[in-house]
Amino acid sequence: MQDKPAxxxxxxxxxxxxxxxxxxxxxxxxxxxxxxxxSEWARGVRELRTEEGYLILTHNDRSELKPGQYLLESAKPxxxxxxxxxxxxxxxxxxxxxxxxxxxxxxxxxxxxxxTTRKTRLHLGHVIDKSMGGTDDAANxxxxxxxxxxxASNATLTRPDLQKILVQVRRxxxxxxxxxLKWLMTKFPQQAKSHLxxxx
Ligand SMILES: [Zn+2]
Numbered sequence: 001m002q003d004k005p006a007x008x009x010x011x012x013x014x015x016x017x018x019x020x021x022x023x024x025x026x027x028x029x030x031x032x033x034x035x036x037x038x039s040e041w042a043r044g045v046r047e048l049r050t051e052e053g054y055l056i057l058t059h060n061d062r063s064e065l066k067p068g069q070y071l072l073e074s075a076k077p078x079x080x081x082x083x084x085x086x087x088x089x090x091x092x093x094x095x096x097x098x099x100x101x102x103x104x105x106x107x108x109x110x111x112x113x114x115x116t117t118r119k120t121r122l123h124l125g126h127v128i129d130k131s132m133g134g135t136d137d138a139a140n141x142x143x144x145x146x147x148x149x150x151x152a153s154n155a156t157l158t159r160p161d162l163q164k165i166l167v168q169v170r171r172x173x174x175x176x177x178x179x180x181l182k183w184l185m186t187k188f189p190q191q192a193k194s195h196l197x198x199x200x
Contacts, residue, residue: 010040054077102143120145
């Protein structure tokens with residue numbers, strides 16, 4: 001029997017290993033060996049992501065990674081705002097946005113529409129960038145998926161306005177319009193029901 005390693009020991013070893021191997025894909029066996037412990041390594045990786053902000057990528061973030069593979073490309077952790085935002089604010093923003101990416105419409109936990117091998121993972125992004133005076137308030141935050149987050153700097157960040165959406169729907173084929181209707185009725189079951197009941 002060996003003694004339990006000191007708290008944070010596994011995480012520290014993993015951090016050093018990731019930083020010494022930037023850009024190299026590693027698998028879970030390697031990380032388990034680095035952490036000297038069968039059970040602590042997964043938690044260590046998770047804490048490096050959530051508590052220290054390191055963007056350790058998995059198959060959910062990158063299509064070229066297989067399940068059980070990990071990759072750290074940058075030694076720079078995520079900006080502090082992403083970690084400083086409270087759990088409550090995070091939950092509030094995600095709930096307000098319907099757990100849906102506000103750029104591409106991908107839904108958290110579902111296969112990503114642009115790449116169905118990836119599960120959609122949502123992050124918080126700023127509506128008005130910090131560099132433009134935006135704040136970390138819930139009103140200036142929104143849900144963005146990891147796919148859009150990667151290309152966020154060179155993509156248009158504006159949400160299409162209602163007029164543009166209606167034009168797109170009106171121009172769509174009847175089959176596509178029915179898909180939109182189905183989706184809306186699933187999303188708003190109460191409204192769909194009362195609308196049908198009040199219509200003659
Ligand atoms: Zn997206």
